[in-house]
Amino acid sequence: MPSIAEVIRNHHSEIVQCWMDKATRAASARGLDQPEFRNIMPAYLASLAEAGASGGSGGNHQRRHVESHASARLRQGFHVAEVVEEFAILGRCITHTWATAPPDEQPDGGDVERLYTELHVAMKTVTDLFAKHLMEEEQTEKRYLLLLQKVASEALRLDEPSSQNQLKELLKIILEAMGARSCALLLYVPEDASLVTAASTGIGDEQLKRYATSLDPKPLPGSIVAAGEETYSLRDVTTTTLEVSESLRQAGIHSLLGVRLPAHRALIGVLYVGLTETREFTAREKQRLQTLGQHLSVHLENARLYANLQEKVEALETERGLREQFVTILAHDLRGPLSTAKMGAHALLRVPEKLEARHDLALRIDRNIERADQMVRDLLDTNRIQAGQRLPLRLDTCDLGRIAQDVVEELTLLHGDRFVLEAEEHVRGIWSAEELRRALWNLGTNALKYGAADSPITFTVTATGAQAQASVHNQGPAIARADQEAIFKPFIRTRSAKTGPSKGWGLGLTLVWGCAQAHGGRVELTSDADTGTTFRLVLPWDARPFQVEPNGAEHAGRDSVHP
Template structure:
């Protein structure tokens, strides 16, 4: 009888060659690339022939098994595949004496010890895999907790800071996968376009340049909402190996994995990670990316819902404020002239003998009713503008410098000689005189309210290449650029205006904007500390082409 150790030592090369062939076929049948089979298994095989008793793994052989399992984990093997490798090794060893004469075979006790040894190795494989899976699960939970923490905090920050927080999320994903670069694109719902919001790692610039190619891939398709929609569904959201271009390779990204972030109703975005090794991503890496991506999708969807909710709350708050201001207008500003007209009418009825005084009372009544009518007209026109409608115009030949002169004469009776008119020539066009008068009156009134009290207000009327321009300039505090965009909204007033003594509805500039739009023109504001503030109303020579058809 021969000893098992002697047979292994004599036929070691044959055993390794036979085992390599069988293990390679098994790996290929599972769709795996040819693994590095001649790394640790030959060393483990040699340890079986060292002379140490078989049956219970020694510290040396246990170390070889651990090294083999670690290598297979890096290559993405499953536990059953590694256990099968040790079973194959046992069959390959036994084949060395299968056809030998009885006297050349080992005795049954030694064969049992060999397979007991291999069984112990398989048990060690299962134990090591279990420990790895537990550690892997805890590691993944840690990254999920960190992503949840960052995403939750991101809900409370401004849009400018959100990009930084999403970069933190990408850095966590990179750390979890041992990647060298990562990219996150979010879906812009209105434009139906992917927008890059964050990138991280050594290759973030190259990944940013990769975005146009990424947008053309099926990975970036919109989520289907019906069977007729050719887009993808959330079930298609699996990690996908992407093509690596030369630019990425130069930036040390040799393999790229992409993941669609999608819910059942929308495509949230796309995430990509790149590694510096030219290899396939393992099943473990894919699963981890999908798990982290699923968690990130939930948080991004919640962030979008939260943002939409805040926008709706802000809109409702704005609507409430508008209603409150409208009620305030009705209760105070309109009540004043109506009360004055009512008192005047009562005096006429009670004292008919005072003919001269009745004429003056009648004039005041007419003025207050006309003032009330203007307020109601302003409110109605502002409401039309806010609803997206244009002010209706009745056009006729107008003298713009003449209108400006009339406005100055009217305002001078109330504010004194504070107004200057600069008009070197007559400027005429086909416009609506009443609307232009109201627009210039509002601009000049604002200039008096918010400009320096010791500086003049200048109205300038001139011809331009496109038509005509009427400008109102005052010296005073600059209007911040952030507030200039809000000036023309109904009931909108700057912070400095709200803090000052001057009162108003916040409709004047809205009506100026509506006048410019109805005429086919525009209104421009320029404001600097040194130069003061200028509002310019620019008009075409003929506004008829800009009127809606009946």
């Protein structure tokens, strides 16, 4: 009757091959070559034979083989169940050698029991090592997550949560936590659906700063986004067909692991790390990067919310300043016409018998009261527009060219012969002549204030198919593109307007926009240094379908227009 030691010695190669055939299924996805896969198990098998021959256990010598095997499998990303199964497979391969042999050619029961005991001890050792490793991993992960939280909190306290320096500090923690050589964060830019490097650290840092790409799945960052909640890995960037930043290859990076930020909800960006060695990433590494990415996503979202909050606070502070300034200007502007009217009224009261002879004084009083009334009306209409309401219109058939001519004549009377009118005939529609007159007046005075003093101001009226247009053009400094987006909002003045000699409330263009909106039209603005600035009112021929119903509802089929 053979002993277990004799069976193992006589069938050593056969047992190893059997184990290789059955165990490689668990390792097939990891790309391990044969020497790397079988580097320790044959030696452990031999130690089982030695222990059987001596009639005892392998002790420390045998335990070292088990620990070395388990450590190698940890590095290669095996799960504990897979490694335990490897020892169970070894036991089945050993017993398979005598499965069909007659009873007298099989080891005795006590010997077989000792074999199973040794294998059970090996399995328990593996389980204990994996448990210890996981506990250490969890503690390490907690430490890095606390570091991330500390740096992120400090960034918020310093009012720079999304600065490149702060992001780089966060990436350094992730780099260390992953044991990587390179780490980069690409943030999503919704305007052009691109991913742009916000921060990077490690080797290839300077080159990565300039990297940008699209969401198309062919570039590596696009593939990471497409992976959704799963991580995306590349075993070797030198052989992949994906588009990878050339700076990574030049820096010696081979293996890459990336994660979408966040795994769910709206895309914020992509985080990835790189290694100089060529290998697969373990399940634990993937899980760790997902956890780190999740915490980084929270910080980035907090930074975005913080920036939005800061922007709103600044907007409120700006609005408060504008309102205070507006009250000051309003008091000053209203005091002028009201004081003039009051002085005129006192003069008439002192000499009532000359009332007939002082007709000019009465007219002056009337004009100044009308000026004050117009200021109040402009203010009330601006508040109506700011509240999202349309200006009420008194509609009638009117000639846009005639309205423009009246405005040009009034402006010429006040400011001289700088105003030119180019109007087609019979540009007639159903509009509010009163509102159009105010809008063109505001555009004309705006051109007078901010246009070149030595160039004409041209009013143009044209008919273009389904629309009528009235434009005002002036030469002079261009309106910055950033200012063009906000110029129609109440109390907003451009940077040049604030620093220039002309003062105002910042309501004129808001009222122009409100007039266009109430008619169902729009205002267009083009401005550059070469051709000058043109404001264009575009109107439908009939404004009636765009009026508010008595119950406050709009007519069906009407498009809303917003500044």
